[in-house]
Amino acid sequence: MSNIITSPVLSCSACGSEGYTIQANVTDPDGEIPGEWNFRKCSNRSCELVWLDPAPLQSELWKAYATYHTHTHASSNLAVRLILSFTNRLARMVFFPIWASNGLWRETNYLRYMMLKNMPAGKLLDVGCGGGRFMNRMKRLGWEVEGIDFDEKATSKIARRYGMKTYTGDLAACALPESSYDAITMSHTIEHLFDPKTTLKECLRLLKPGGKLVVVTPNAESAGAELFGACWRGWEPPRHLRVYSVKSLTNLLRAAGFSLHEVRTSSAGAAVIYRVSAANQKKITGSVSFVFRLGLVFWSYWKELSEFRAQQTGRRTGQNLLACAAKPLNQTS
Numbered sequence: 001m002s003n004i005i006t007s008p009v010l011s012c013s014a015c016g017s018e019g020y021t022i023q024a025n026v027t028d029p030d031g032e033i034p035g036e037w038n039f040r041k042c043s044n045r046s047c048e049l050v051w052l053d054p055a056p057l058q059s060e061l062w063k064a065y066a067t068y069h070t071h072t073h074a075s076s077n078l079a080v081r082l083i084l085s086f087t088n089r090l091a092r093m094v095f096f097p098i099w100a101s102n103g104l105w106r107e108t109n110y111l112r113y114m115m116l117k118n119m120p121a122g123k124l125l126d127v128g129c130g131g132g133r134f135m136n137r138m139k140r141l142g143w144e145v146e147g148i149d150f151d152e153k154a155t156s157k158i159a160r161r162y163g164m165k166t167y168t169g170d171l172a173a174c175a176l177p178e179s180s181y182d183a184i185t186m187s188h189t190i191e192h193l194f195d196p197k198t199t200l201k202e203c204l205r206l207l208k209p210g211g212k213l214v215v216v217t218p219n220a221e222s223a224g225a226e227l228f229g230a231c232w233r234g235w236e237p238p239r240h241l242r243v244y245s246v247k248s249l250t251n252l253l254r255a256a257g258f259s260l261h262e263v264r265t266s267s268a269g270a271a272v273i274y275r276v277s278a279a280n281q282k283k284i285t286g287s288v289s290f291v292f293r294l295g296l297v298f299w300s301y302w303k304e305l306s307e308f309r310a311q312q313t314g315r316r317t318g319q320n321l322l323a324c325a326a327k328p329l330n331q332t333s
């Protein structure tokens with residue numbers, strides 16, 4: 001992998017204000033891309049966008065993904081993987097009664113279907129569709145599903161495996177017909193985009209009036225980000241070009257022309273981020289032992305649970321941001 005050519009990004013792409021460094025010397029958690037990266041936060045209190053500085057030039061971004069879908073597991077030892085998988089299942093069984101009684105299980109399902117499970121089936125576009133598992137889940141609910149991704153390997157695999165229509169490359173360049181989708185989903189996609197506002201405006205054009213846009217992305221103000229600092233998995237430089245908060249994601253969606261139904265944080269699925277972040281932190285001071293990783297499994301589910309409980313008291317520190325917006329009914333294109 002050749003080095004990525006970068007350029008400093010000192011001011012905010014949303015409002016033009018200067019930013020200050022909130023996180024320095026962050027490294028690629030997958031260990032694929034060399035270098036240390038910083039994140040800046042906009043000094044405008046009504047904006048507070050967080051962005052990568054320096055950031056890859058647009059023409060260099062492909063280099064950050066050259067091994068994205070092919071990187072190997074932390075351990076290639078089959079026995080270790082099986083024991084960890086068993087421990088994970090055991091932990092989930094232990095925690096399940098609590099999840100079922102306090103609402104975390106319902107929240108997890110809500111996210112698995114990107115908040116669309118109770119909506120009448122229609123035509124759906126998944127932007128940044130990756131491996132297509134979510135698309136297939138929605139197809140089983142009766143939706144007509146299409147997906148788009150920059151990764152040609154991913155899109156051709158989905159088309160082959162699930163028989164669903166896919167597109168490769170930039171959304172706007174696909175020139176899909178306007179007002180043709182009932183819903184558009186973006187799960188862990190928006191933080192990767194070079195020009196998110198343009199992509200969101202294209203989503204607005206593609207949605208039918210009243211059609212829904214659902215966005216899930218890491219929360220820069222999450223409890224995990226605060227606990228782990230530079231080791232938090234959600235930074236993921238240099239692939240995450242911006243990391244949002246409730247405020248900055250709300251601003252972005254409004255600027256693109258959406259009417260907002262809901263923007264909040266969610267702790268569903270936070271355990272995996274706690275596990276990876278803790279392992280990243282441990283690697284700095286030594287190796288990550290097998291026993292440590294076993295303990296992490298239970299610890300991570302306990303952290304997810306305590307984070308979820310904190311959200312019930314009005315905190316906005318959940319691992320992920322979750323936004324549900326709609327194309328205004330009076331807008332035809």
Ligand SMILES: [Zn+2]
Pocket residue numbers: 012013014015016017042043044047048049
């Ligand atoms: Zn700003």
